[in-house]
Amino acid sequence: MRQSSVIARRVAAASVSLVVAAGAAACGPEDNDAKSAGGDSTPHKGGTLTVLNSQPQQDFDPARLYTSGGGNVPSLVFRTLTTRNRENGEAGAKVVSDLATDTGRPNKDATVWTYTLKEGLKYEDGTAITSADIKYGIERSFAPELSGGAPYLRDWLVGAADYQGPYKDKRDTKGLSAIETPDARTIVFHLNKPEGEFPYLATQTQFAPVPKAKDTGTKYEEHPVSSGPYKVVSNDNDGERLVLERNTHWSASTDAERKAYPDRIDVRSGLDSSVINQRLSASQGADAAAVTTDTNLGPAELAKVTGDKDLAARVGTGHFGYTNYIAFNPTIKPFNNVKVRQAISYAVDRSSVVNAAGGSALAEPATTFLPNQKSFGYEPYDLFPAGEAGNAAKAKELLKEAGYANGLTVTLTHSNSKDFETSPEIATAVQDALKKAGITVKLQGLEENDYKDKIHSVRTEPGFFLAHWGADWPSGGPFLAPIFDGRQIVKDGANFNTGLLNDKSVNAEIDAINKLTDLDAAAKRWGALDKKIGEQALTVPLFHPVYKRLYGEAVKNVVISDWTGVLDISQVAVK
């Protein structure tokens, strides 16, 4: 995924109001907070659910949204071929069918995927949803006017690399030949290589149907045609306020996942994160039936909430597959020396890093690059045990071996955002820990855009910097491949393989796992691959975030999956 949160936004910029959205780390294997918190009383239909968010829903076009599993608010309006299982915890990391009757039928080598639509599917205007509409929805996501989505469709579909969408090429009415629609209920995808995880991809909003006759191009997001339980009533100020009401043509009998209890959803955004948390904790008036889909409790708020039983009972805890780490560029001295990389791995003080990220309730120390969840194939390992507070002695020893007996001065590049991830707080914690091992760290703080440009360009990539990576879907594939697959090194654009690793055996293993359609078997091998890559010490995993989010007093049926880590609005009831 892109490195940002579950909420789709094109720009994960250092927004002014993101003070609290940080997150922190980790997920314990089993965390029951979420279950005990919401499930006690029976949910009923009716009422208005208020969503208080800091980031406006600036993109509400299914072509432009970059989501993990179809997003939270978008998923109320856009149904997709498959979707995420709306269950608590681990079960919620499974992919299930949505518009389709199953999660897809692959051919033998997983290069052709066939889906059949359920019967009786309708748009908000009562017209039938056809497979051609799904094809059209995918095609328009290739238009430069509607850029923003994930790269997989372009990478995987046969002949899609140069396709520019249906607007540019009006003569070619057949569109993308990689997608066939033999009849109104069948859709077939032809991929250029085996992709056992295609069902995960089909959860993204690009797989939502768009009726060609209603397409208004860049203006479509103002009133997209709903296939889900709610339709857009108003979209003011470019997603600042979004009001959704019931789509009467949606039928629960075709949708096993969305509960759709409230009659109305009122999304208000552009709010300061501390204000959101104040409002949710005060829970007065309409805020009693309020939730947030993008704002975590910050450390300061957590300190207050943990002392208050009533408030603590209204905190939903979740885990999203996400890792914050230190990245090395091994082409730059002294990081070309694996001993230096190992020394830094040993010297890192994860307890102070975790504190800087919000403390043990919001961040869990990470020693693996993969998130510590089963669906990713998590296999615990700690190759360079630093202990709680860093192993300065071992680090000094390694530095000596590397020829830096008298210490070493390096520059750590980080962003100036306020995300508590790649931000100055984390950088100073690392700086302080490395000092004990005789490594003097100079900090280079860059403005958000500058930082992203620099670390994602092969030409300007610094040697030693803070980075993070999140899951496009809860599996090892989108987590490891963009970062460690040598063929994904991009020389003239945004490159995410920052370790510039091009290891034949790693590449071959990635290809082998992609062939598997048994996702559990695939997960195991991703876990093993992660450990193997870890030996090269190209990254120092720091922490995995834990999401803690308040919700209002009247909110019931809180479901938090390991897929998104946040409360699923499609399940929430306010009556």
Added chain:
Amino acid sequence: MSAPGASGARQFWRRLRTQRAALVAAVVVALLVLVALAAPLLTAIEGQDPTTYHPSLVDSARGGVPIGSFGGVSAEHWLGVEPQTGRDLFARLVYGARVSLGVALAATVVQVVIGVVVGVAAALGNQWVDQLLSRITDVIVAMPLMIMSLALLAIVPSSFPRPVLVALVIGLIAWGNIAKIVRAQTLTLKELDYVSAARLSGWGSWRVARRELLPGIAAPVITYAALLVPTNITVEAALSFLGVGVKPPTPSWGQMLTAADVWYQAAPQYLLLPAGALFVTVLALTVLGDGVRTALDPRAASRLRVGTGRKREAKA
């Protein structure tokens, strides 16, 4: 007032001494500057430094709130420790004074120098010079300070020393009002008898400006500058709030305030310390500014006006 000389200075000090409030304020300002200068010494006495983490002093499970009463106040940590990091607050506060006062004073100096030069030149120059400089001043005044700072601070390479940069950016962007005041004041003074006399006696513009006008505009400029210092401190804080202020781990009051505001309930002293320091500084500087103005020119003590250049317009 007359041109400053030995007697002028003596008169000034005599007048200043008679104002008790101003004297107290002067002592406070002096103390603050002293604390800022002696920050390494003071922290050495305490035995702490502003950057070392003390993870054991904060409660990690509760978001990193300091352990112990009053935010972890102890013999080792006189004012407690910072939430999340456990860094020593006293050390951060006194080191923060260096940055905050330094940045604010430096920015003020830049503003005053540019403002006075532009203002006097506009008032004394011919109509074209005046028009040009006044338009430039208008442009500067009409640019939103925050936005331009955001952009400018992003452009300059990060290797440039940040506190200097912040001071320069604030100084270069916010000199418009002082230029207007100086221009208006200079226009007023120009009409006064002794200045006209000096001109008539053949003095050049530069000499007139230096000998006769500068002392005359000193009072409003000093008064305005005394207010600019605290404003600049809060501008630095606001830039920190927007993420482009002085860079960590260098502490500044503005940065502390920014980080601390959400801690207002969980760790109030974390917010109150920098807020209190800022308040005392602003109060002292303002009272001192008033005192200096009164001492410089008791009769024109209230001539502080927002300049609008009405004289020149009316004549033209």
Added chain:
Amino acid sequence: MSGFGGFALRRLVGAVVTLFAISVIVYVVFYVTPGNVAQITCGPRCSPAQVQQVAEQLHLGDPLYVRYWHFLEGLVAGQDYSTGTSVQHCSAPCLGLSYQSDQQVTELILAKLPVSLSLVFGSMVLWLILGVGTGVLSAWRRGRLTERLLTGITLAGVATPVFVIGLVLMIVVCGQLQLLPFPQYVDFTDDPEQWAWNLLLPWLSLALIEAAAFARLTRAAMLETLAEDHIRTFRAYGVGERSVIGRHALRGAFAPVIALNANNFGSAVGGAVLTETLFGLPGIGQELVHAVNVVDLPVVVGMVLVIGFFVVVANVVADVLYAVADRRVVLA
């Protein structure tokens, strides 16, 4: 009043020149700002080919002067643009389209401006009341405890950044005492009462910051007037202290207060960035900070020009009022 006509014309030309200068500066500054605009607009995972397509679509490859020329053209003649499925027209004065949202910048401004103006207008009333009131009281009670107290309070306003005042006010007033709802913008035309209630705290936060300058100015101007001969004469004739303060001394403060007010009003339209951000008011300032973060040049230029427009107009108003007020003072 041919003199006035000439004055107005000169100021108008001056204002236009100022705004042009601002737009050029913003174009140049943001041209050199780091950040790959096409990549930001396209998304972080876009391939180089896609980024190239987006760059072409936004004309990012053109030299600076060409892009600026297009901007001027749009301003004078409007421009056509494609939504993919149809061609739309952005009529003059067209400030272009947002890179990020494809919305017309003029529409964006029209949507955000009422919020910012509501905030600044309301706040202005409060800061005038607070500032001038405090100034009058402290001039009247000069040297007494009241004056020191008032000075201290207004200075606390100057010394505390708005994000601290605002947040603490919100926690106490809305969260703990529950006297007011947490602010969220309600359009004046929808519900004037809710509009005012919701804006009360933002108004107060902003006013507290600005009030001190007015208090000082009022006090200074009044003391100056009080020291003048004619006031002494009034006093000698037995005119009551209240009347002296109210009728005569206050009038002396009128001109400078008006001038400062016009000045601050203009800059506050854009300067309320922090207030808008904190209170989640969807105004110009908030939008502008966002646009700067994503290097959305058309939005930045458009919004900075609007702010500049208000400052320039406010300055002209200040000059006129100052001239008018001053004459009255002389007449008195």
